[in-house]
Amino acid sequence: MTAFTFSQLRAALNGISGILVTPFDDQDQIAPRKLAPIVDRAVDAGVHCLVVNGNTSEFYGLSPEEAVSMAHAATELVGGRAPVLGGVGRDIGQACRLARESARAGASGLMVHQLPDPFVAPRGVVEYVKRVGDASGGLPIVLYLRNEGIGLAAIEALCRLPGVVGIKWASPTPLLMGEAMRRCADLDLAWVCGLAEIWAPPLYAMGARGFTSGLINVKPAHSVAIHQALEAADYPRARVLIEQMRAFESLRAEEQNGCNVSVVKAALQLLGQDCGAPRPPAAWPLTEASAQALRQLLAGWRD
Structure with missing residues (x-):
């Protein structure tokens, strides 16, 4: 399996970080082999980096054992054709274990989920990420920032931790991201739009490069075309x-x-690549109105 260097992962983060679904069988057990055609299609389309155990992967709906299994299975399916980020999170013990297992699986780096704990000290987040990084044996780290409420000082402290290579900015606050970038201008960090294709243009305007995508599970070539337009500064085309x-x-x-994951999985079913139903608390099945709208949309895409 190809090993990607720190600089190669850093470059890939300027591209598309495709968040893979977690397939289930009809008994609600993980079915990793169902991911193979999705991975192949994404790699063939030119998606730059793939992410396992992300939010589109239903990370919080997976047991610790399932998350470990998916880290190994997804990395094996990618087979060194692109860098793989392994999502880690939840309590510090689980996060450190999953960091170790992601490293064993051959992941190129970690994506550290922001803590959902109701009692989170900004300096505690810094310690959390430091321990996760230590547990991985030094894998590069991408910070997944969904809530900038921890403050710019804590964000800067996180960015200055050893091994941090990028920030997945998943907050609709481009000006605040710009200020965080200014504070860390001496660091060669990847600032990635973590709100998918739709938010990529305004975050690009503030200096972000690359974006995350769940669409890549269904239509990766379209995501790649958007990325190419943005990189060419062809904003009308984008x-x-x-x-x-x-x-x-x-x-x-x-x-x-x-419906975030539900629509992706419903689309995969309609395309003949059934990855099972999303687990509660996701919405399932889609309402009839949404299902009909999705069928019409996919029919238009195939025209």
Whole structure:
């Protein structure tokens, strides 16, 4: 299996970080082999980096053992054709164990989920990420920042931890991201749009490069075309391409984003690549109106 260097991963983060679904069988057991055609399609389309145990992977719906199994299985399926980030999180013990297992699996780096704990001290987050990094044996770290409420001082402290290579900025606050970038301008960090294709243009305007994507499970070539337009600073072309997939993202945002994974998995079913139902608390099945809208959308994509 190909090993990617720190600099190669850093470069890949300027591209598309594709968040892989977690397939289940009809008994609600993980079925990693069902991921093979999705991985192949994404790699063949040119997706730059793949992520296992992310939010589109239903990370918080997986048991610790399932998350470990998926880290190994997904990395094996990618087979060194692209860097793989292994998502880690939850309590510090589980996060450190999953960091160790992701390293054993051959992941190129870690994506550290932001803590959902109701009692989170900003300096405690810094210690959490430091311990996770130590447990991995020194794998590069991408910080997944969904809530900038920990403050710019804590964000800067996180960015200055050894091994941190990038920040997945998943907050619709481009100006605040710009200030965080200014504070860390002496560091060669990847600032990645963590809100997928739709938010990529405004975050690009503030200096971010690359974006995360759940669309890559269904139509990776479209994500790659958007990335190519953004990299060429062809914003009119990027807007046209984003508008073509906006309806898909709008469906995912229904029910307080509870359809985020549901729409991706429903689309895969319609494409003949059934990855099972998402687990509660995701919305499933789709409402008839949403299911019909999705069928019409996919039919248009195939035209």
